[in-house]
Amino acid sequence: MISWEVLGAWISAALVVWIYSFAYRDNALYKLAEHIFLGTAAGYSIALALDSLNRVLIRPAVTTPGTFWATSWHYVIPVVLGLLMFAKYSRRYYWLARYAVAVNLAVGTGLALRAVPVANIVRQITATILPLWGSDPVKVVNNWLMVLITVGGLTYFLFTIFPRRVEGAPPSPTYQVYRALYYIGIYGMMVGFGALFANTIMTRVGFLISIYLIYLQPQVWASIVAAILAAIAIVLGALRKR
Amino acid sequence: MKAPKGVVIAIALLVVILVISVVTWSLRVQLYSTRAPFSAFLILLILLVAGYVFMEQARLGRSFPVRKIPAFDAIEEAIARSVEMGRPVHTTFGFGSISSSMAPQYVAGLGVLAHVARLCGKYGAKLIATLGVPEVIATTEEIVREGYYSAGRPELFDPAYNVRYLTDQQFAYASAVQATIVRENVGANIVVGPFYAESLIFMEAGNMVGAFQIAGTARETQIPFFVLVADYSFIGEEIFAAGALASGDKETLASIRAQDIGKFISIILIVLGVIMLLGGFKLVDSLNWVWKFG
Numbered sequence: 001m002i003s004w005e006v007l008g009a010w011i012s013a014a015l016v017v018w019i020y021s022f023a024y025r026d027n028a029l030y031k032l033a034e035h036i037f038l039g040t041a042a043g044y045s046i047a048l049a050l051d052s053l054n055r056v057l058i059r060p061a062v063t064t065p066g067t068f069w070a071t072s073w074h075y076v077i078p079v080v081l082g083l084l085m086f087a088k089y090s091r092r093y094y095w096l097a098r099y100a101v102a103v104n105l106a107v108g109t110g111l112a113l114r115a116v117p118v119a120n121i122v123r124q125i126t127a128t129i130l131p132l133w134g135s136d137p138v139k140v141v142n143n144w145l146m147v148l149i150t151v152g153g154l155t156y157f158l159f160t161i162f163p164r165r166v167e168g169a170p171p172s173p174t175y176q177v178y179r180a181l182y183y184i185g186i187y188g189m190m191v192g193f194g195a196l197f198a199n200t201i202m203t204r205v206g207f208l209i210s211i212y213l214i215y216l217q218p219q220v221w222a223s224i225v226a227a228i229l230a231a232i233a234i235v236l237g238a239l240r241k242r
Numbered sequence: 243m244k245a246p247k248g249v250v251i252a253i254a255l256l257v258v259i260l261v262i263s264v265v266t267w268s269l270r271v272q273l274y275s276t277r278a279p280f281s282a283f284l285i286l287l288i289l290l291v292a293g294y295v296f297m298e299q300a301r302l303g304r305s306f307p308v309r310k311i312p313a314f315d316a317i318e319e320a321i322a323r324s325v326e327m328g329r330p331v332h333t334t335f336g337f338g339s340i341s342s343s344m345a346p347q348y349v350a351g352l353g354v355l356a357h358v359a360r361l362c363g364k365y366g367a368k369l370i371a372t373l374g375v376p377e378v379i380a381t382t383e384e385i386v387r388e389g390y391y392s393a394g395r396p397e398l399f400d401p402a403y404n405v406r407y408l409t410d411q412q413f414a415y416a417s418a419v420q421a422t423i424v425r426e427n428v429g430a431n432i433v434v435g436p437f438y439a440e441s442l443i444f445m446e447a448g449n450m451v452g453a454f455q456i457a458g459t460a461r462e463t464q465i466p467f468f469v470l471v472a473d474y475s476f477i478g479e480e481i482f483a484a485g486a487l488a489s490g491d492k493e494t495l496a497s498i499r500a501q502d503i504g505k506f507i508s509i510i511l512i513v514l515g516v517i518m519l520l521g522g523f524k525l526v527d528s529l530n531w532v533w534k535f536g
Contacts (some may be wrong), residue, residue, distance in 0.1 A: 019417065022420065026424050026425060033417075038414070038417070041410075041411035041414030041415075042414075045409060045411060058354045058522050062425065077300055085379075087380075093300070094380065094384075098381070101340070101378055104340045105340055105345050105348070106338055108339075108342050112343040112346055115343065117282035117283070118278050118282040119283050122281050122529055122530075124508070125511050125512055125529060126529050129511075129525055129526050131516075131519050132516060133520075147512065151509055151512055151513065154509050154512075157478065157479045157503060157505055159308045159498050160481075160495075161499070161502045185515070193469055196462070196466045197466035197467065197470060200467075206306075227471055
């Protein structure tokens with residue numbers, strides 16, 4: 001008899017193969033997997049939200065109203081803001097939904113603002129103030145690169161403060177310094193992006209291999225079924241192409 | 243001489259902050275983090291004041307020219323090309339909750355969406371905005387409707403077609419977005435916002451249908467994918483400048499000048515710090531100084 005665990009593993013393997021089949025082209029099995037995935041995710045989000053609402057607000061408000069109104073009354077505010085979201089269905093009061101969005105955005109921006117001055121400004125500046133002379137040539141070159149690329153990167157991201165070149169006139173020294181730093185910044189960033197890209201791809205290939213190991217290693221039959229599922233997806237895709 | 247209303251409000255706000263600080267300090271309430279360096283607070287204060295001053299100047303008529311951002315200029319080209327090909331324009335700005343530290347990037351994404359919607363109205367393009375942020379469904383619908391209505395093309399607005407909320411779960415959202423890009427055979431794929439591992443999936447889907455791709459994010463781990471695959475990309479902070487440019491609002495553009503002041507201060511401090519190191523003085527120690535009180 002097939003246990004739920006085994007059935008779950010088969011369904012999961014089938015969904016993985018069907019999702020991968022999109023790399024070849026869109027097909028009916030991908031659509032099926034996509035809709036299952038999307039529906040499950042949407043349902044999961046709703047269940048999570050309702051559970052949170054129940055745990056934090058409804059149950060305490062009903063079972064221990066005295067304690068709730070004395071200590072946790074402020075939970076009513078997000079509920080009211082959440083309810084305002086439904087105003088979008090009214091032609092007359094749809095603008096009320098903006099208030100909920102505005103509060104959410106303000107909270108998010110406030111959270112971002114809290115950490116930025118320390119992590120993104122002060123810590124970055126202090127990490128870049130490095131000695132440009134010393135006995136270790138490798139360290140010195142490294143420090144020069146660090147300082148130049150950071151200053152160059154910052155110069156690249158100056159959008160409203162930049163020297164302008166007068167048409168027909170030779171470039172001023174300020175303009176030349178600006179352009180040099182601008183290019184150091186962009187090329188430095190490109191080198192960094194290349195390293196980041198390679199690093200991320202390496203991680204993704206690791207994920208791919210781990211999926212292979214899960215589904216292909218233990219059972220020969222599992223590999224054959226996975227191959228058949230992939231072949232069905234490819235055939236369906238090819239039929240649609242015609 | 244009568245002081246402008248804005249200056250009075252700014253001074254009043256500073257006085258209120260000062261009074262609150264003194265009161266909370268006297269009551270031994272910890273208002274400031276005693277672990278964060280004081281320089282961070284000072285820089286934040288400078289940026290807030292600079293932002294306010296520049297926005298006030300913009301209100302009085304001063305304009306702040308922003309340098310050319312090729313990816314921003316390419317948006318119009320992408321939409322016009324889609325119309326010529328008879329294909330829709332797709333745009334998305336990410337998934338998750340807007341009340342997170344990614345909020346500024348969502349705002350930038352919404353700014354770009356407003357610009358795209360206006361251009362779609364202007365050229366009569368079909369717009370598909372997919373989203374995974376439930377809080378902004380109403381806002382997105384309003385932005386797209388405004389784009390079509392302001393261009394005198396209300397008949398093109400169909401909320402069920404134009405705005406498609408998928409889910410706030412990362413890969414379910416990603417699988418649906420890539421399917422939308424391919425099934426609708428989009429002519430332009432414009433993705434600006436905070437993106438995670440799904441960034442390359444979107445770019446690859448756009449590539450499959452030969453869409454004109456413009457992408458941008460301020461999440462440094464995802465920028466390489468956009469730079470590599472998209473036709474034009476907004477690198478990091480460029481998305482905020484794009485959001486401000488898209489709004490066309492002088493005051494929002496003035497806030498970009500305040501950001502630039504922050505970057506300029508950083509450059510000066512780095513150069514100064516490096517020069518001072520030669521004389522044996524460590525500016526790092528001053529920047530890391532923590533004001534312990536109370």
